[in-house]
Structures are given as C-alpha cells and as structure tokens.
Amino acid sequence: MRATTIHAAGDIRVEEVPDPTITSPTDAIVKVTASCICGSDLWPYRGFNDITPGDTIGHECIGVVEEVGSEVSDFKAGDFVIVPFDHCDNTCTHCRVGAHAGCVNLGFTTSGQAEYALVTQANGSMVKTDGVPDRSLLPSLLALSDVMATGWHAAVSAGVTKGSTAVVVGDGAVGLCGVLAAAQLGAERVIAMSRHEPRQAIARQFGATHIVAERDKEGADRIKEITDGVGADAVLECVGTDQSIKTAFAVARPGATVGFVGVPHDVELPVRRMFQKNIGLAGGMAPVRKYLPELLDLTLSGAIDPGLVFDLTLPLDQSPEGYRAMDERRAIKVLLEP
Template sequence: MRATTLHAAQDIRFTEVDDPRIEKPTDAIVKVTAACICGSDLWPYRGENPITPGQTIGHECLGVIEEVGSEVSGFRAGDLVVVPFDHCDNTCAHCRAGMQAGCMNLGFTQSGQAEYTRVNQADGSLVALPVDHDPALLPALLTLSDVMPTGWHAAVSAGVRPGSTAVVIGDGAVGLCGVLAAATIGAERIIAMSRHEPRQEIARRFGATHIVAERGAEALAAVMEITDGIGADAVLECVGTDQSMKTAFDVARPGSMVGFVGVPHGVELPVRTMFGRNVGLAGGMAPVRRYLPELLELVLAGRIDPGPVFDLTLPLEEVAEGYRAMDERRAIKVLLQP
C-alpha cells in the first residue's frame, strides 16, 4: 500500500510499504477513507522525537472495514467506522473505570495517513458510523478519532462546570476543540489564548467570550483583569511546552484544576505553586473510546460541529505539503483524502 513515512526531520514522503495484516484474532484491517495530520505529529516531524527512518506516521482516520480477525464479533467487512487513535479492549479493569487510554491491551493507530491501517482490539475500539450520514459531516466525524475527544478530555480533567470560567491555552485544533468542549459543558466565560486572527475567529465561533493574545506576565495580567483578579476555575493546557504549563498554573485560581492534554516536551512542573495555591493537575492521553459515543451523538444531532478546525484539504499523496503548512502555521489542521 501507499503510506506516509518519516525519514528524518522535515522529510515526509508518500511511499510504498507492506500492507498491514491481521496479526491477532482481535484485529481488524480498515481501508482509510479520510485522514488528517495531528499537531502531535509535528514533534517528530521537527526532530523533537526519536525517528526510525521510514516509519509510518499518522493516527487519525475514518474508514471501511476490509477484514476482521476470527474473534471479532461486533463488526464485519463493509462497516464504516471511527478509529480511535488509542485502541482498547473496553473490558479490562482500567477501561471499566473509564481510562481506556491505560487499557491492559493498549494499541495505537500506526498508519492513519495511509491507504490501510490495522486496529488492535477492534470490538472494544471501533465505533460504527451510520452509512446514511450527511457527507457534510465528514470533517466533524473525523475529529472524533482524536482531536475532539482530546479537547473534551482537557475540559473534563480541568473540571469545567456550568457557569464556570475556563481558560484555554493553545489555539491549535486541540485548543479550539477545548473551547468547544468548555462551551458545550456550560462554561459561562471562556478565555482563549491566541495570537492568530483566523484561529481567534474559530475560537469565538466555538464559544470563546474573550481572547487574550499576550503571553507571559502580560497574559496573566489580562486574564486577571477579565476575571476581576480571581483567575480561572478551570484551565485547559493544550500545548505541552514549559511556558504553556507555567502560564496555566499562573492563571488558575486557588483550588482549581489544570487539565493537560498537550504532549509534554521540556516541561517542569511548578510544584511549589501547586502546593501553595492548591492547584491540581489532571489529564494526559485522552481515553477516546470513553467519550466517543457521546460526542458522536452530539455531532449527528447537530449540537456541535468541530469540523471548522480543518482549514486545508489535500489529496493524501500531497501529505508533505500538509505537514509544511501546519509547521509554518499556514494551516490549523489538514484533512487528507485518499
């Protein structure tokens, strides 16, 4: 099959690789019908993560089941499905506790930006889509494989409540989905931290009531002015850098929570601040399967539309240009069509 492969920093190619195959009886092979590039894919693309030359990349996709293993009972060839980026059996003790991201049989989508991908634990991971869904919903449905559940996880982990004040740090697709999640849960005041006008516009569309473009001490001052010196009841950290994490704790009111979903790179926690102000930290890798049924219902009912996070659509074979566009911040999130 043809797949997106990473060979070195900034070196993305669309090349021939071996087809995925059923390796365990719980597996399924999915023919990808829509894929996308994640902000976290930019870490290895920029050389911030170790690279094995020729490795496949991409973990967000929708598709049609091509083949299932002998123990898969809930799906069959021809089913249209959402593929969560983190696969789970949905039956182990951790899954039953709502932490499918810690499943005892955890797996990951390895070739989401490709013609085919293998799904571990198909029965527990996959969620079927109605075959008669409105084609215009495709971008929104694609977000359900990762970015929307990840933004939702940030909001849940931060303890967003109806009537609360939330600050969202990060104006990438995850941060924007975090704004949408906070608004859907019922936050009354949502402060989106963003320097980029197109992203600010989407944040407002998703429910942001205030925009803060400053960073560092100026950002703190701006948030405190908006909140009458109190700070945020809930903070969604959707970047993963040391600066973004420090800002998150700076703007959090005493006794509040920071929900973090940005993949950490070079982060040192301000433990003294956390101790002195009783600010907690929760979050991490999103248990996508936990949230997927609820979010799918919201999308199909027209109550949320995270699709606008995609502002560039390209053929899959032009995936390298998609990476360049996101790396250079010419695009928020790129949708890829095989």
C-alpha cells in the same frame, strides 16, 4: 498501499509500503476514508522525537472496515467506523473505570495517513455509524478520532462546570476543540489565548467569550483583569511546552485544576505553586473510546461541529505539503484524502 512515511526531521514522503495484515484475532483493517495531521506529528517532524526512518505516520482516521479478526464480533466488512487513535479493549480493569488510555491491551493507529490502517483492539475501540455518513459530516467525525476527544478530555479533566470560567491555553486544533468542549459543558466564560486571527475566529465560533492575544505574564495579567483578579476555575492546557504549562498554572485560581492534554516536552511542573494554591493537574492522553459515543451523538445532532478545525484538505499524495503548512502555521489542521 500508499502511505505517509517519515525518514528524518522534515523528511515526509508518500510511498508504497506493505498493506497491514490481521495478525491477532482482535485486529481489524480499515480502509481509510479520511485522515489528518496532528500537532503531535510535528514533534518528530521538527526533530524533537526519535525517528525510525521509513516508519509510517498518522494516528487519526475514519473509514470502512475491510477485514476483521476472528474475535471481532461487533463489526463486519463495510461498516463505517471512527477509529480512536488509542486502541483499547474497553473491558479491562482500567477501561472499566474510564482510564482507557491505560488499557492493558493499549495500541495505536500507526498508519492513519495511508490507504489502510490496522486497529489492534477493534471491538473495544471502534464506534460505527448507521450506514455511510454524509460527506459533509466527515471532517467532524474524523475530529472525533483524536482532536475533539482530546479537547473534551482537557475540559472534563479540568473540571469545567456550568457557569464556570475556563481558560484554554493553546490555539491549535486541540485548543480550539477545548474551547468547544468548555462551552458545551456549560462554562459561562471561555477565554481563548490566541494571537492568530483565523484561529480567534474559530474560537469565537466554538463559543469563546473572550480572546486574549497576549502571552506569558501579560496574558496572565489580562486574564486576571477579565476575572476580577480571581483567575480561572478550570484551565485547559493544550500545548505541552514548559511555557504553556507555566501559563496554565499562572492563570488558575486557588483550588482549580489544570486539565493537560498537550504531550509534555521538557516540562517542569510548578510544584510549589500547585501545593500552596491547591491547584491540581489531571488529564493526559485522552481515553477517546470513553467519550466517543457521547461525542458522536453531539456531532450527528449538530450540537458540535469540530470539523471546522480543518482549514486545508489535500490528497494523500500531498502529505509533505500538509506537514509544511502546519509546521509554518499556514494551516490549523490538514485533512488528507487517500
């Protein structure tokens, strides 16, 4: 099949690789209808993560079931499915308490940006739609495989409640979905930290009531102003750098929780501030399957339209250009069509 591969930092290719095959009875193969590039794919692209040259890349996709293993009872060839980037059995002791990201049979989509993807725990992970959805819905459904579920996890972990004030640190696709999640969960004030006009516009569409373009100390001061010196009840940390984490804790009021979903890189948590001000930290890798049924309902009913985060659609063959566009921040999030 044709698949996006990574060979070194900055070296993304589309080439022929072997088709995935069923090797476990819990596996399924999905023919990819749409996939996309994630902010976290930029970490290896930028040389911050180890790379095995020639590995396929991409963990977000939706598509049509091609083949299932013998134990996959809930799906059959032809079903249209959303594939959580993190696969889980949805039955183990951790899944049962909603900690699907800690599933004892955890797996990941590893060839999302390709013609076919392998799902290692198909029964537990995938969620299907009634028939093949309208093409206009595909971007929003694709967003449920990771970015929207991750933004939702940030908001839930941060404890966003009706009438609360939420701050979203990060204006990437996850941050924007965090804005959407916070608004949907009833936050009265949703403050998006963003310096980029096109991203600010989407944040507003998603329900941001305030935009703060300043960063670091200036940004925190601005948020203090907006909140009459109180700070945020809930903070969504959607980047994962030391700078963004520090900003998140700086704008959190005493007793607040920072919900973090940006994969942390060289982060040192401000443990003294956390202790003195009782500011908690929760979240992590999103338990996508946990939220998927609810998010699917919200998407199909039109209550949320997370697909707006895709501002560039390319054929799979142009994956390398997609990476460049996201790396250079010319695109928020790139959708790929095999």
